[in-house]
Amino acid sequence: MTDYLAATTAMLGPAQNRYTEPSAWRRLHADLGIRLPPDYRVIVDAYAPIQLNGHLYLSHPATEHWNLGQWIRDTIQAWSEVLWDELDLDADEDPRQLFGLEELSFGTRNGLWPIASTDRGETIFLDAAADGTRLVVNYDETWAEHRMSFAEWLCRYLIGEDMTGPNSSAFYSGPVKLQHLPMSADDRPEPWYGPDRGM
Numbered sequence: 434m435t436d437y438l439a440a441t442t443a444m445l446g447p448a449q450n451r452y453t454e455p456s457a458w459r460r461l462h463a464d465l466g467i468r469l470p471p472d473y474r475v476i477v478d479a480y481a482p483i484q485l486n487g488h489l490y491l492s493h494p495a496t497e498h499w500n501l502g503q504w505i506r507d508t509i510q511a512w513s514e515v516l517w518d519e520l521d522l523d524a525d526e527d528p529r530q531l532f533g534l535e536e537l538s539f540g541t542r543n544g545l546w547p548i549a550s551t552d553r554g555e556t557i558f559l560d561a562a563a564d565g566t567r568l569v570v571n572y573d574e575t576w577a578e579h580r581m582s583f584a585e586w587l588c589r590y591l592i593g594e595d596m597t598g599p600n601s602s603a604f605y606s607g608p609v610k611l612q613h614l615p616m617s618a619d620d621r622p623e624p625w626y627g628p629d630r631g632m
Contacts, residue, residue: 437585438472444591444609448479457495461502470565473548478502482614486591488551488603490614499614508556509540514570526574530632545569545591548583555597559583570597577601591614592632606632 444446449562462468481491482499492501517529517537523532529537538544545558553572568586570577575598577587593604607616608626616620 437474437475437582437588441476441584441588441591442479444588444627445480445485445611449517450478451483452493452495453478454495460578465505465540465546468544468559469546469548469559472582472586475500476584480611482616484552484611484614486603486605487541487582487612487627488553489520489587489590490550490603496528496616497614505540505547508550510553512545512547512556522574524594528569528571531576532569532578541599551597551603552564553597553603555601557586557597571596572601575599591604593622 450513458474467475477491477493481493482496485491485627490499490605492499492504494501508562517527523588528534539558540546541561545564546561548559549557555570558569558571559565560569563580565582566580568579568581568583570579573583577596579596579600581589586596591609593602595601597603599613608629612623612624613622
């Protein structure tokens, strides 16, 4: 069985752990009322705030800029304001019908929690009711479900599988491109690349 956390970190290179602070996770979990999955926390601590392969953003709970908790709260608020019953959605556009949800909620104990996003308009959600084993991804009016851990989702995303919907691959051959997110107005982080992965 594949160790997806190890496979992902092997593609990204040595962990940097620039902002690792266990108390930041404790505060975040207390604030949210849920615990984010361990594999997700390991990846975020190791690399975030970061952009991967020019598209995928990961924030961190211990930073002022690109703060994970603030981003989650802002994103939950935006999604909670959508009037789902008033939208004229086809069955393949309605996440309630697609995923068998009686109610669509964001930021609740059994709801969807945003954990990552891309510059292509995709939002990756954790299904709190599935104990860290189901991710739901939205792009425009398309929804995709993945019954897997975040580490597996990220590994498969990085190797070019369609992880945000049909024909959604964001694959780039060669090493994974990493770039820290700017932490001030004058910060201009330079990108770097993970180890060769024979792709």
